[in-house]
Amino acid sequence: MKRRDMVLAAIVASFWGFNFVVIDWGMTGVPPLLFVAIRFLVVALAVFVVPRPRTSWRTVIGVGLFMSLGQFGLLYTSMALGLQPGLAALVLQAQAVFTILIAAAVLRERPTVPQIAGIGLGIVGLAIVAAGRGGDAPALAVALALAAAFSWGIGNVISRRAGVVSGPGRLGSLSLTVWSALVVPVPALMLSFVVEGPEAISSGIAAFGWQSLLSTLYTAVLCTIIGYSIWNSLLARNPSAAVVPWVLLAPVVAMASAALLLGQIPTPAEIIGGTLLVGGVLVTGLRRRVSFRRRRITEVGRQPMRSASAGDDARPIPQEAGESRRLRSVR
Numbered sequence: 001m002k003r004r005d006m007v008l009a010a011i012v013a014s015f016w017g018f019n020f021v022v023i024d025w026g027m028t029g030v031p032p033l034l035f036v037a038i039r040f041l042v043v044a045l046a047v048f049v050v051p052r053p054r055t056s057w058r059t060v061i062g063v064g065l066f067m068s069l070g071q072f073g074l075l076y077t078s079m080a081l082g083l084q085p086g087l088a089a090l091v092l093q094a095q096a097v098f099t100i101l102i103a104a105a106v107l108r109e110r111p112t113v114p115q116i117a118g119i120g121l122g123i124v125g126l127a128i129v130a131a132g133r134g135g136d137a138p139a140l141a142v143a144l145a146l147a148a149a150f151s152w153g154i155g156n157v158i159s160r161r162a163g164v165v166s167g168p169g170r171l172g173s174l175s176l177t178v179w180s181a182l183v184v185p186v187p188a189l190m191l192s193f194v195v196e197g198p199e200a201i202s203s204g205i206a207a208f209g210w211q212s213l214l215s216t217l218y219t220a221v222l223c224t225i226i227g228y229s230i231w232n233s234l235l236a237r238n239p240s241a242a243v244v245p246w247v248l249l250a251p252v253v254a255m256a257s258a259a260l261l262l263g264q265i266p267t268p269a270e271i272i273g274g275t276l277l278v279g280g281v282l283v284t285g286l287r288r289r290v291s292f293r294r295r296r297i298t299e300v301g302r303q304p305m306r307s308a309s310a311g312d313d314a315r316p317i318p319q320e321a322g323e324s325r326r327l328r329s330v331r
Helices: 003-026 032-048 057-080 085-092 095-106 113-133 139-166 170-183 185-196 198-207 210-237 240-262 268-301 319-330
Strands: none
Touching (some): 032 170, 032 185, 032 198, 057 139, 057 170, 085 240, 139 240, 210 240, 240 268
16 A cells, blocks of 8 residues: 555544544434435535436446445444444544455455454454443444444445446546435435434424534535545555555544533543554555565566676676666667
8 A cells, every 4th residue: 555545544544533423423312324315415416417327227236325324324323322432433433344254255355364453453452442442432333333334334335446446536436426426315314204203304404504504514524525535545456455454543532522622521441442452554554565675676686697797787687677778778
């Protein structure tokens, strides 16, 4: 994974980490499923300027159902039931494990030993943070957050497969993100009508003010259009096991934001766990680069050697370099 891709992954994780606080702030008085429908209605408006992705409608619908509707419908509902932003961000990171397991089964992607070690370190950090927060979170809310993580993992693998088919590129991933948003508003509104009821929908529309509007714009523009377009492009260029662990930075940002804005000061266990999360991400990314460089040096060292010509230096040179010189001399 290139350094540029690492920076992009860290930026997206920061967007998504702060997003938990923004969601909690903007969802006051608005039912969660209705809030999801409004969010993706805003995203779907971009279909008028973004071309349709070069992939099948099956892929578009799959990404919309799992990465968007399933993930955020379950997540918003869990937060509405009392799951705090920091803990919600923490539980959702189970998607890293789900994604790698699903990718291994469906795409036959085998994570390397350093990647497994980095993810394991991150999971240990998550466990420490969870133990330090206590057990006062509603069980149903935690279960819904885990279900959201599983839905996100399925969406990650669908997006990865789409990248393999249609090829990498920011335009293609942005198109997939925007057009898959068309799948969300109507089902989310129907679920809101069934689960939350028409009276709650009417009250939520009446309560939707500037605070909810700013929250919607942040989640729709920064976290969905920009964030997921970058994320999908990273999945298209890199194996899932190299990209997914970077999301472990999101709960660190979420907890820091909750401490600064909501007064939720992290405990020593949360600080230690957050440090392990960052360490796991660094191990996953940096050790891959070192092993790649060593492998590249080994491959170059094994290339056939030939003697230089009379007009060249007397030391031996790799065969591919000699061929390049020969072509330049012919030109």
